[in-house]
Each structure stands twice: as C-alpha cells, then as structure tokens.
Amino acid sequence: MSDTSIPKSAVQDAAPVRPRWKTILLRPEAMTFVLLILATLGASLLSPFFADIAYILESFTYYSEYAIVGLVLTLVIISGEIDLSGAAMMALSACLFGITYQAGYPISVAILVSLISGVAMGWFNAILVIRFKLPSIIVTIGTLTLFRGIAQVIAGDRSISKFPSWFVGIDYQYVLNLPIPVIVFCVVALALGVILGGTVLGRQIYQIGTSAIAAQHAGIRVNRIKTGLFIGMGVASSVAGLLTASRLASVRYDLASGAELQMVLIVMLGGTYIFGGRGSIIGTFLAAWLLVIIATGMTVANIPINAQLTVLGLLLIISIIATNIIYSRTQR
Amino acid sequence: MFKKLSVLLGVAAGLTMMASAYAADPIKIVFVGKNTGNPYFDSLVQGFVDGCDKLGCEFEFVAPATAEATSQIPFITAQIQRGVDVIATSPNSPDALNQVLDRARAKGILVLSVNGDMTGNEEHRDAAILPTDFEKVGADQVELVGSLIDYEGEIAILSATTEAPDQNKWIVGMNEALANDPKYAKMKLVATVYGDDQPEKSTTEMEALLSTYPNLRGVISPTTVGIAASAQVVQSAGKADTVKVTGLGTPNQMRPFIKDGTVEAFQLWSPYNEGWLASHFAVGVKDGTIKNEVGATFEVPNLGTITINPLNSINTQAGLTTFDASNIDDFNF
Amino acid sequence: MNSLTAALRFILLRREAGIAVMLVLFSLVVSAIEPRFLSLDTLRIVMLAVPLILIAGMGQMMVLLARHVDLSIGSILGFSAIVAGMAFRDLPEMPWWFGFFIATFVGAALGLVNGAVVTLFRLPSIIVTLGTLSLYRGVLFLISDARQVDPQYIPRPLIEMSQTSPIFGIPWIIFIALTIALISYVFLDHTRLGRQIYAIGSNPVAAPLRGISVVPVTLLVFTLSGALAGLAGVLYASRFGYVNPSITGVGFEFTVIAAVVVGGVSINGGVGTVLGTVLGVIFLGAVSVALPILGVSAFWRDAIYGAVIIIALLIDRSVRESGIRSATLEARA
Structure with missing residues (x-):
C-alpha cells in the first residue's frame, strides 16, 4: 500500500528546507503508523492471547463495517463536509433489507432495496x-435521529432473522486466508486511495475542501461532487449494513448504535483534517487497524469496558488536536 | 505492511509464550453480562464468585457498555481466544449470538445462557440457567396484584419493550390467568403499555395510565426500571392508596417505596442463586459429575436437588419470592 | 381574510408566535382524536416532563447562539448526577441541598474543559463534544465503579422537590426551571455579556473588531451549558429517584437539541430567544406525552424528533432566505 494522496507539504518561505525524513515523520499518517506499532506491542504485552493473526483478522471483521464507511467518510471530510448519519443509515438499510426479505421477496430484491435506500438516504442528506x-454537521445529526427512528418504527424491537444459509456468515468466508469483510475493506481502500491520490477527481475533492469558492471559480462542479460523496456514504453504509446482517444472521433497529463515534474516530486517527482539504486514505486504512488493535487488545485482556470508553474518547480528542498542530506547523 | 505486522506479532508471541504455559488446571468460567452498571447483575456475579471460591474455579465478569444486540460478540470472541472452559452469558438478543456461540461450542467450550434464554435458538447453547419457571410468573403476578386490590377493579401492565421475549411470555401468562381463573373475574386488564426500560419513557407512560384510567386500581410492571418508575409516579401523585403498584423489582431499588408504604409487595427471584447454581453446574459438567441431559438431576448445596428440564433448561427456584415490609431488610441486591 | 393575512404576517414576523400556533394546532389535533388530552392532568404531565430539558436547553441555546454546539450534555448530566449521588451515599452527614452545588460545579468544570479544548486548539465544537460525550461517560463509569446509586440514598427532601409544591400545586422543580429561564432571559437580553454572545454568533469575525473578546465568552457559554446540564443531573435524581451510570442522561443531547432548534434558535448562531426555546421544549414535551395518550408506540418518538429537527432547520433556512419577509407576504396577499 503505497499512497501519495496528500498534497506535498509546501516548504515555508523563510524557514530552512526541512530534511526529507522530517517531512515524512511529520505527516499524520506516520504518527498513525507509529501508534499502530506501539499499540500492537502494548497489546501483546498486555495479554498472551492477543498476538494471533487469525484472531486479529476475525476481530477486524467486527469493525470492518465501520471502517468501510469510514473510508468514504474520509472523502466527505476532505471535501469540507461531514456525515454523522452513517451508523443510522446502516441500521435503516439493514432493517429494510430484513423486512423486504421477510415479506417474501427473494434476497436479491432485498439487497437491491437496501442499496437503493442507501442511495436515497445519501441523496436526502445531500439535498439538505x-x-x-x-x-452538514447539524443536518446529519437530525437525519441520524430520523433514520434510526424510522428503523425503529418499521422494525420495532424485533430482530429479523431466518436468512438463507448462503447469505449468513460472510465473516467466516475466506479468500487468500482473509475474511471477506477484510477483503472488501482493502479493495474499497485501494479504489478510493487511487481515486483520491491519482485522479483529477481526487485533486478536485482536495480543492473543494481547501476552498469551495475557489474551486467553484476554477470550474469544478462542487455541488455535483459533494452530492456524489454523500450518496457514496449512503451506499457504503448500506453495504456495511448488509455485511453486518450476514455476520449476525439477524438485523435489529439498534444495529451499530453509537457507531458514528467510531467512524469519525477512524478518520480522525488517520490524520484527516477536520476542516477539510487534507487527509488520506492510507491514514484511514492504518487507523482502522489501530482502532481494532486497541479495542481488541483491551477486550482480550479483560480490561473493563469503562476504561475502553475513556481511552476511545481521549484518543479522538488527542488525535484531532495532534493533527491540527501538525498541519498548522507544516503549512501556512 | 502485512509482513511487518506479522513479524512483529511473531516476536511478541514468542515473548509471551511462557506466560500462557502456566494456565492449566482450574476450570475457567467467564460471565458475559448484558451491560455494565446494571445493579441486577452485581448479585448474580457474586453468586458466581462465591461458587468459584468454594469449588476452586477461576471466574471473571466482563460486559459491554450497552445492552445492544451485537455488543457482546467481541467479548465472546475474546473469551474463546483466551481459552476459557465455560462461557456464561445473558444474551442481549435471542439470535445475534448464534454464530459466535457455535464457534465457542465447536472448541469444546460449555455455553450457558443465564437469567434469560435464547428462545427459539436453544440449539446454540448447551443449557440455560433460568431463575424460575417462566410459565408461572404471569399467574403469580396476577395473584399478587389481585390480593392487593381484593380481586376487583381495573389493572394495567407497564412492560419493558414491545418485543422483550421474557416479559411477553409473562404477559401471555397474565392474560391467561385473568381469562381462565374465575377468582379474577372481577379484575379487568385495561391496558398494556411499554416504557422501553427507560426511566423517562416509563414515567411518562405511567403518568398517562393514571390520567387515562381514573378508576385504575393496580399496575403490574414486570421489569425493574418500570416498577421503580411506576412507584415514583404514584408516590408523586399521592395515589399510592388507590393504585397498587407491583411487579418484578430488586429489593435495593424498591426499599424506600416499601418503607414508606407506596408499594406493599413485589416479587423477584434470587439472582445470587443463579450464579451459585451456574458455577456448580458448569464445574460439574466439566469434570464429568453432572450429565447435561434432560431429566438428569444433581445436588447443589443450599438449593437441594435440581432437575434438568426439557430443552436443557434449569430453574433455580420453583416460584417467585415475594418481598414486603416484613422481609425486605433480609435482602441486599 | 384580511385578519387572516394579518395573523399570518404576525406569525412569520415572530418565530415564537409560530411555535405557539404549532403547539395549539398540535393540541387541537390530538384532542380531536382523544378528547382527554385537553385536561389539567395532561398539562401537569407535560410540565413534569420538561424541566430537565428546559434547564439544559437554556445552556444549549447559549452555545448555539455563539455558533457552537454541545453534544456532551447527556454525559455531563449523568456524570454530575452520579457524583452528587455518590456524595449522598458516601457522605450521609452532608446537607442534602449541597448536592445542587456539587452537581452544578462538576457540570461547570466539564463544560469548561469542552470550551477550553474548543478555543485553545480552535477545533469544531461538534467533534470535540462528540469525543467528550464518550470520554465523560467512560470516566463516570470508572469513578462510579459502574454501580448504580440506589433510591434509598437519594435524600427525601430532594425527591420531594419533584412532588411537593410551594404554590398552586406546581412542584418546585418546575419553579426552578422557570427561574433559570427567567435569569437566562435577563442575562441574554439585558446584559452586555449576553448581547456579546449574540454578536459573536452573528459574526465571529467582526466581533473582535467591536472589542468583544471571543475566547472568554466562548468559555463562558460552554461552562454555563455544563453547569446547567449538571443542575439537570441533580434534578434527575430528584425526579427519577436513582442514578444509573449506563442509563442516566443517555441520548439526552438529541432531545435537548431538537427542542432548542424547534424553538427557533438558529444553528448558524446569533438568532434565538428564551421564549422560543421554552415553547420548543413544551412542544416536544407535549409530543412525548401525546404519544402514549394516543396509544402510539414510543418507537415513533425518535423518528418524530429527527423529523422535527430537519423541519426546524428548513424553516430557519427559509426565514433567513426571504430577507424581506413582509414584502413577500404582501405580494402573496
């Protein structure tokens, strides 16, 4: 995974030219990588049961759904917007899937309904x-309450299950010894990384995030791109919802509740700038693994969830502060 | 990147090999609770702790932050990874845990559903330790509220969520008792409402009940959050004399209401005994002294002879315990 | 017809009147379906359902006026309530009213932390408070050892504040909420500092040019928001009679934000009044009470809150867009 998606750090006018190693180290992704190594070491010391690739991969499947949404969320945040409704879109699209299937339609129709609902919800956010x-920050707080509320209305407190056996258990299907959700995550990361780092569209997303007005003047179709990104969020959430449905063999309205925090956390940990214009897919990719290592390491060491919540909250705040400081030092 | 990671992990694994070589003899039991901060489970966990103290097993309690359907899964996977012998859990969902519990059982781990069952998915656990015979809870509760209102007048039910499986089973039992037993002919169930086990919603639902049914004589709330909210509402409204609140609650939660007469009596079972029984059962099955077969019996100190019922479900006590002013101070949970 | 347009005009000119009309229309529609809705009893239930939301809503309003948002108030409420509750439990000699100071102070401190991180590092408040939402909840689990504060430890006089009344049968807790609203009104409308909050929210860039120091004022609004959420925390203990680390205050932020934006406070800062917020809080309170009275499942509540937030945003937008509102209205008439 080599990725040069972030704009080259501009060398400050007056300051002496920074050595190359320093520029690299000062990129937030480098911090994420260092943290990843430290966390892996720490977790291995914390519990003798942690250091097992199969176990870590299995644990990754529990977070892969959030991580996939987090990848698209990275683009949304780079473009200067945010979408907090991802977890709620997962729940609503998964419930629609379950209800459609339960109503007697074939599973392909149910999957289609779920994907269409993803498009519709993303589009709804985009229109607003x-x-x-x-x-977007407050709109998606509204829609996150709304989408999950609708999921609750249509699905009640029931869990919808009895899906056909071929649909169930995608997290135990392996390709090249990797669980399918992990592969999906890696493929999405690769695709989005290439788009962001190597295409005109990617460059335009950065430009929109740096200055939407300037981008507009430069002839970039800001609204169309942003609409596309919001719809992308919806589709990614719906895919994530389907992966969850397959993993659990059942869906319920409270699926992924509170996961908006994890999604934002992954993106922030990966060094994406909260004000837009900067960030990278490789950062988010590393951050997803970092989050899994931290959460899994603490869980397998039987560290109470109280401490885990505290650590996650602290991490989010520290990572935004650190990213903020790094960017303000390397540029402008 | 992957290579680096695996090399690193390899080194770390080597370092920690020695540590894992130790763990060998005592049976390791872990209880995965519904969520942390749930006072009900403190007592259940204490039963496990005391049981393991006596039997020499290792016990740990872990729980996710929320009682959401999927939140227990990473915890169960972690326990499989830790190589425990017994996983006891109070499932947050009747079916979301099926896959992960199957994986645990495939590795020879004994899987127990404690305090609630995975109704309709019993084949995914080895046995269920239930507090009492859930078929009789509904009738017991109707009898209790009936005795408080002289078997006459309007009553209502304030339950947890509309789909809560245990509560729904009990509500069916209540309806059957009211319909079939001539003793309750003059009692009329006017409403069944749901407070979602949230204090705010339960309070509002209870206030709406009082306002909607001015002739209401009794309320059954078969859930700890609901009964506390109901008691608080009739106390606030000064209607404790006319509307009798009862249901299932914990003594610590209900103590002030019993003391000041807001609530005359309520019921529950002993969560402590569930933990106590579960630890004895788990150790017995693991060391071969108990056969996990329907119809088999075994002895548990303080609880007497226990029988394994159909679907491998086990009850810790026959009926509910009733708490009132005379005995509430004997209990602390 | 003429009077109708005049009325419409008045409504559009005064956001508060618009909310009031919405409230009246809603009550009429509900009582057309279920006549019992229009009763003193319902009014009492609504009035009891809103004080906590109203108090925290005053803080949230100030934060929004300054063009920020505070998502952590639910956790602050829980945090303050658990600290006060633990003080009641572990320091029985402490006078009960001291709990108010503890909760308010703890809340203020947590709010100050929010404000400090936001101003010091110039970060968006929504992300910071999303982080502290989780952080504060985690720390409150740690300090409380994930244990509930049982009803027997909540001082009787505190509980009676939700039950007994100094005058007209209206409980103390409602007077406290109204007093907070009144103080907020005086503060925002009649003090220099209050006007500065509006000025910052209307134009954060121009505010320093007019001699307003943005940082201290921003710190102040976050501290006030935290303090008021803390006060709501001790009143939670009063109203519900116990404090639970995993229940108390969860999801509270969405209710409060919904109420405040319904009350016409603009998320773009600088626009909003105390009266509007009070009406918005009462409106949402009426909705939550109407649902059980209509027999509608409580499941609808969250969907309605979400829809209400979005509709309020759209109304806010359209009001801002039609800068010459009256002219537009003239043209239509």
Whole structure:
C-alpha cells in the first residue's frame, strides 16, 4: 500500500528546507503508523492471547463495517463536509433489507432495496446540505435521529432473522486466508486511495475542501461532487449494513448504535483534517487497524469496558488536536 | 505492511509464550453480562464468585457498555481466544449470538445462557440457567396484584419493550390467568403499555395510565426500571392508596417505596442463586459429575436437588419470592 | 381574510408566535382524536416532563447562539448526577441541598474543559463534544465503579422537590426551571455579556473588531451549558429517584437539541430567544406525552424528533432566505 494522496507539504518561505525524513515523520499518517506499532506491542504485552493473526483478522471483521464507511467518510471530510448519519443509515438499510426479505421477496430484491435506500438516504442528506445550504454537521445529526427512528418504527424491537444459509456468515468466508469483510475493506481502500491520490477527481475533492469558492471559480462542479460523496456514504453504509446482517444472521433497529463515534474516530486517527482539504486514505486504512488493535487488545485482556470508553474518547480528542498542530506547523 | 505486522506479532508471541504455559488446571468460567452498571447483575456475579471460591474455579465478569444486540460478540470472541472452559452469558438478543456461540461450542467450550434464554435458538447453547419457571410468573403476578386490590377493579401492565421475549411470555401468562381463573373475574386488564426500560419513557407512560384510567386500581410492571418508575409516579401523585403498584423489582431499588408504604409487595427471584447454581453446574459438567441431559438431576448445596428440564433448561427456584415490609431488610441486591 | 393575512404576517414576523400556533394546532389535533388530552392532568404531565430539558436547553441555546454546539450534555448530566449521588451515599452527614452545588460545579468544570479544548486548539465544537460525550461517560463509569446509586440514598427532601409544591400545586422543580429561564432571559437580553454572545454568533469575525473578546465568552457559554446540564443531573435524581451510570442522561443531547432548534434558535448562531426555546421544549414535551395518550408506540418518538429537527432547520433556512419577509407576504396577499 503505497499512497501519495496528500498534497506535498509546501516548504515555508523563510524557514530552512526541512530534511526529507522530517517531512515524512511529520505527516499524520506516520504518527498513525507509529501508534499502530506501539499499540500492537502494548497489546501483546498486555495479554498472551492477543498476538494471533487469525484472531486479529476475525476481530477486524467486527469493525470492518465501520471502517468501510469510514473510508468514504474520509472523502466527505476532505471535501469540507461531514456525515454523522452513517451508523443510522446502516441500521435503516439493514432493517429494510430484513423486512423486504421477510415479506417474501427473494434476497436479491432485498439487497437491491437496501442499496437503493442507501442511495436515497445519501441523496436526502445531500439535498439538505447542498440544495438548502444547511450545515452538514447539524443536518446529519437530525437525519441520524430520523433514520434510526424510522428503523425503529418499521422494525420495532424485533430482530429479523431466518436468512438463507448462503447469505449468513460472510465473516467466516475466506479468500487468500482473509475474511471477506477484510477483503472488501482493502479493495474499497485501494479504489478510493487511487481515486483520491491519482485522479483529477481526487485533486478536485482536495480543492473543494481547501476552498469551495475557489474551486467553484476554477470550474469544478462542487455541488455535483459533494452530492456524489454523500450518496457514496449512503451506499457504503448500506453495504456495511448488509455485511453486518450476514455476520449476525439477524438485523435489529439498534444495529451499530453509537457507531458514528467510531467512524469519525477512524478518520480522525488517520490524520484527516477536520476542516477539510487534507487527509488520506492510507491514514484511514492504518487507523482502522489501530482502532481494532486497541479495542481488541483491551477486550482480550479483560480490561473493563469503562476504561475502553475513556481511552476511545481521549484518543479522538488527542488525535484531532495532534493533527491540527501538525498541519498548522507544516503549512501556512 | 502485512509482513511487518506479522513479524512483529511473531516476536511478541514468542515473548509471551511462557506466560500462557502456566494456565492449566482450574476450570475457567467467564460471565458475559448484558451491560455494565446494571445493579441486577452485581448479585448474580457474586453468586458466581462465591461458587468459584468454594469449588476452586477461576471466574471473571466482563460486559459491554450497552445492552445492544451485537455488543457482546467481541467479548465472546475474546473469551474463546483466551481459552476459557465455560462461557456464561445473558444474551442481549435471542439470535445475534448464534454464530459466535457455535464457534465457542465447536472448541469444546460449555455455553450457558443465564437469567434469560435464547428462545427459539436453544440449539446454540448447551443449557440455560433460568431463575424460575417462566410459565408461572404471569399467574403469580396476577395473584399478587389481585390480593392487593381484593380481586376487583381495573389493572394495567407497564412492560419493558414491545418485543422483550421474557416479559411477553409473562404477559401471555397474565392474560391467561385473568381469562381462565374465575377468582379474577372481577379484575379487568385495561391496558398494556411499554416504557422501553427507560426511566423517562416509563414515567411518562405511567403518568398517562393514571390520567387515562381514573378508576385504575393496580399496575403490574414486570421489569425493574418500570416498577421503580411506576412507584415514583404514584408516590408523586399521592395515589399510592388507590393504585397498587407491583411487579418484578430488586429489593435495593424498591426499599424506600416499601418503607414508606407506596408499594406493599413485589416479587423477584434470587439472582445470587443463579450464579451459585451456574458455577456448580458448569464445574460439574466439566469434570464429568453432572450429565447435561434432560431429566438428569444433581445436588447443589443450599438449593437441594435440581432437575434438568426439557430443552436443557434449569430453574433455580420453583416460584417467585415475594418481598414486603416484613422481609425486605433480609435482602441486599 | 384580511385578519387572516394579518395573523399570518404576525406569525412569520415572530418565530415564537409560530411555535405557539404549532403547539395549539398540535393540541387541537390530538384532542380531536382523544378528547382527554385537553385536561389539567395532561398539562401537569407535560410540565413534569420538561424541566430537565428546559434547564439544559437554556445552556444549549447559549452555545448555539455563539455558533457552537454541545453534544456532551447527556454525559455531563449523568456524570454530575452520579457524583452528587455518590456524595449522598458516601457522605450521609452532608446537607442534602449541597448536592445542587456539587452537581452544578462538576457540570461547570466539564463544560469548561469542552470550551477550553474548543478555543485553545480552535477545533469544531461538534467533534470535540462528540469525543467528550464518550470520554465523560467512560470516566463516570470508572469513578462510579459502574454501580448504580440506589433510591434509598437519594435524600427525601430532594425527591420531594419533584412532588411537593410551594404554590398552586406546581412542584418546585418546575419553579426552578422557570427561574433559570427567567435569569437566562435577563442575562441574554439585558446584559452586555449576553448581547456579546449574540454578536459573536452573528459574526465571529467582526466581533473582535467591536472589542468583544471571543475566547472568554466562548468559555463562558460552554461552562454555563455544563453547569446547567449538571443542575439537570441533580434534578434527575430528584425526579427519577436513582442514578444509573449506563442509563442516566443517555441520548439526552438529541432531545435537548431538537427542542432548542424547534424553538427557533438558529444553528448558524446569533438568532434565538428564551421564549422560543421554552415553547420548543413544551412542544416536544407535549409530543412525548401525546404519544402514549394516543396509544402510539414510543418507537415513533425518535423518528418524530429527527423529523422535527430537519423541519426546524428548513424553516430557519427559509426565514433567513426571504430577507424581506413582509414584502413577500404582501405580494402573496
């Protein structure tokens, strides 16, 4: 995974030219990587049961759904917007899938319904943010309550299950010794990494995030790209919802509740700049593994969940602060 | 990147090999609770702790932060990885744990569902330790509220969520008792409402009940959050004399209401005994002294002879314990 | 017809009147379906359901006015409530009213931390408070050892604040909420500092040019928001009679934000009034009470809250867009 998606750090006018190693080390992704190594070491010392690739891969499947949404969320945040409704979209699309299947339609139709609902929800967010010029941060707080509320209304407190056996247990299907959700995550990461780092579209997403007005003047179709990104969020959430449905063999309205925090956390840990314009897919890719290592390491060491919540909250805040400081030192 | 990681892990694994060589003899039991901060489970865990103290097993309690359907899965996987012998869990969902529990059982781990069953998915656990015969809870509760209101007048039920499997089973039992037993002919169930086990919603639902049914005589709330909220509401409204609140609650939660007369009596079972029984059963099955077969019996100190019922479900006590002013101070959970 | 347009005009000119009309229309529709809704009893239930939301809503309003948002208030409420509850439990000699100071102080401190991180590192408040939402909940689990504070430890006089009344049968807790609202009104409308909050929210860039120091004012609004959430925390103990680390205050932030934006406070800062917020809180309270009275499942509540937030945002947007509102109205008429 080599990725040069971030714009080259501009050398400051007055300051002497920074040595190359320093520039690399000062990239937030480098921090993520160092943290990843430290966390792996720490977790291995914490519990003798941790250091087992099969176990870590299996644990990754529990977070892969959030991580996949986190990859798309990275692009959304780089473009200067945010979408907190991902977890709720997962729940609603998964519930729609379950209800459609339960109503007697074939599973392919149910999957289609779920994907279409993802598009529709993403589009709904996009309309509110772009057509009505509302701030995405608060719009998606509204839609996260709304989407999960609708999931609760249509599915009640029931868990919907009895899916056909071929659909169930995707996390125990392996390709090249890797569970399929992990492969999906890696493929999405690779695709988005290439788009962001190697295409005109990717460059435009950075430009929009740096200055939407300047991007508009430069002839970039800001609204169309942002709409696409929000719809992408919806589709990714729906795919993640389907993966979860397959993994659990059942769906319920409270699926992935509170996961918006994890999604944002993954993106922030990966060094994406909360104000847009900067960030990378490789960062998010590493951060997803970091989160899994930390959470799994603490769980297998039987560290109470109380401490885990505290650590996750602290991590989020520290990572934003650190990213912020790094960016303000290396540029402008 | 992967290579680096695996080399690293290899080194780490080598370093820690020695540590894992130690763990050998005592049976390792872990209880995966519904969520942390749930006072009900403190007592159940204490039963496990005391049981293991006596039997010489190792016990640990872990729980996720929320009682959401999937939150227990990483914890169960971690326990499989830790190589425990017994996983006891109070499942947050009747079916979301099926896959992971199957994996645990495939590795020879004994899987127990404690305090609640995986209704309809019993084949995914080895046995269920239930507090009492759930078929009789509904009738017991109707009898209790009936005795408080002289078997006459309107009653209502304030339950947890609309799909809560245990509560729904009990509510069916309540309806059957009311319909079939002539003793309850003058009692009329006017409403069944749901407070989602949230204090705010339960309180509002209870207040709405009082307002909607001015002739209400009794309320059954077969859930700890609901009964506490109901008691608080009738106390606030000063209607404790006319509306009798009862249901299932814990003594610590209900103590002030019993003391000041807001609630005359309520029921529950002993969560402590569930933990106590579960630890004895687990150790017995593991060392071969107990056969996990329907119809088999075994002895548990303080609880007497226990029988394994159909579907491998085991009850810690026959009926509910009733708590009132005379005995509440004997209990602390 | 003429009077109708005049009325419409008045509504559009005054956001508060619009909410009031919405409230009246809603009550009429609900009582058309279920006449019992229009009763003193319902009013009492609504009034009891809103004080906590109203108190925290005043803080959230100030934060929004300054063009920020505070997502951590649910955790702050829980944190303050558990600290106060533990003080009641572990320091029985402490006078009960001291709990108010503890909770408010703890809340203020947590709010100050939010404000400090936001201002010091110039970070978006929504992300910071999303982080502290989880962080504070985690720490509160740690300090409470994930144990509930049982009802027997909540001082009787505190509980009576939700039950007994100084006058007109209206409980103390409602007076406290109204007093907070009144103080907030005086503070925002009649003090220099209050006007500065509006000025910062209307135009954060221009505010320093007008001699307003943005950082201290921002710190102040977050501290006030935390303090008021803390006060709501001790009142939670009063209203529900116990404090549970995994239940108390969870999801509270969404209810409060929904109420405040319904009350016409703009998420773009600088626009909003105390009266509007009070009406918004009452409106949501009426919705939550109407659902059980109509026999609608509580499941609808969250969907309605979400829809209400989005509709309020759209209304806010359209009001801002039609800068010459009255002219537009003239043209239509």
